[in-house]
Amino acid sequence: MAEEAHRHTVARPSRSRWIWLGAGVVGLCGLGALRVVLDSAAGFSLPNQVQDLLTLSISVVVESLPFVILGILLSIVVQVWLPDGLLQRYLPRNPMLRRACISLFGVFLPVCECGNVPLARGLIVGGFTVPEAMTFLLAAPIVNPITIITTHQAFGFDDGILVARVIGGLAIANIVGWLFSLHPRQNTLLTPRFEAECRRPDDHDHALTRREKSLDIFVREASVIMPALLIGALIAGAIQVAVPRDVLVTLGTNPLWSVLAMLVLAFVIAVCSNVDAFFILPFASTFMPGSIATFLVFGPIIDVKMLAILRTTFTTRVLVQLTVVVALLSALIGLVVNFVA
Secondary structure, three states: OHHHHHHHHHHHHHHHHHHHHHHHHHHHHHHHHHHHHHHHOOOOOOOHHHHHHHHHHHHHHHHHHHHHHHHHHHHHHHHHHOOOOHHHHOOOOOHHHHHHHHOOHHHOOOOOHHHHHHHHHHHHHOOOOHHHHHHHHHHHHHHOHHHHHHHHHHHOOHHHHHHHHHHHHHHHHHHHHHHHHOOOOHHHHEOHHHHHHHHOOOHHHHOOOHHHHHHHHHHHHHHHHHHHHHHHHHHHHHHHHHOOHHHHHOOOOOHHHHHHHHHHHHHHHOOOOOOHHHHHHHHHHOOOHHHHHHHHHHOOOOOHHHHHHHOOOEOHHHHHHHHHHHHHHHHHHHHHHHHHO
16 A cells, blocks of 8 residues: 555656646647747738737747757756766865866857756756856856857957856856855755755656656656746747837947846847847947947846746745846946946
8 A cells, every 4th residue: 555655646746747748838839830820811910019929939939949958858868877976076176166167067068048957957956066056057058169159250359248258157157156155055045846856765766767767857857847938938028029129229328228228138038048149249339348248148147038947946036136146247247348348
């Protein structure tokens, strides 16, 4: 009886994950199908704002979903297929040096910010501390080689934008990691659901093959991340429709207001870090260099889409603190670039 009850307690959350995964997949596919049906429907059209909402939301999903899947697959590799403790074995023991090395992991993992969330979750499950995983999470999309190449193609070394982005992103990630390392109870930084996942007993996992573990992790992560991606994409699209961009453009020539305007723009646009340099390039003629650097540093770390996905891992209080700290540091970088340039 006890063994049968244990099997039921194991199976029940598994069914729940499949339901959430199905809901996320149906929602994402339904969003695209709705766009196709409306495009092919003769004599029927939605209001322009609704069409813009669908277009913008779908573009966020199309840009993000491949990297989310890649991030989940890399998380599976870290948790299941790599030898236990392999990544930690070669890291320095000094906490600051250790986080500095972890912040460079993104050089070898070309995944955008959305895909880095399941990968960071896998690092925590695999034994990394919360501040260490957070350091990786913040730095990885900026030191991603694809991001560096596209930024160089868009701006070269003009006005120090590329240097400010890479150095500033690494600095912010390590500062944030250090700040949260001072927290006396780091497990409380995580949501209760994910913290319980980190503490769950290994006896069930030991009974599974590697392939079964991989499938279990894929379903678990996808069931959490995909619904959050759908919600985040819809929120990002709605905000972009509601916020008039011409108001932001009029602020572009002021050293302070241009930086603040780009913080807002980066937050609401929610564009992928691999292509955001080309997105912001047309604004370079009207906005000051420091504001462009602020956009390129802040956007890959914090935006509405990312907050929706990060909420699967960190508490609301942590996300508020994270947003404030990253925004202040990103604005400081932009002001310094404006002063120097």
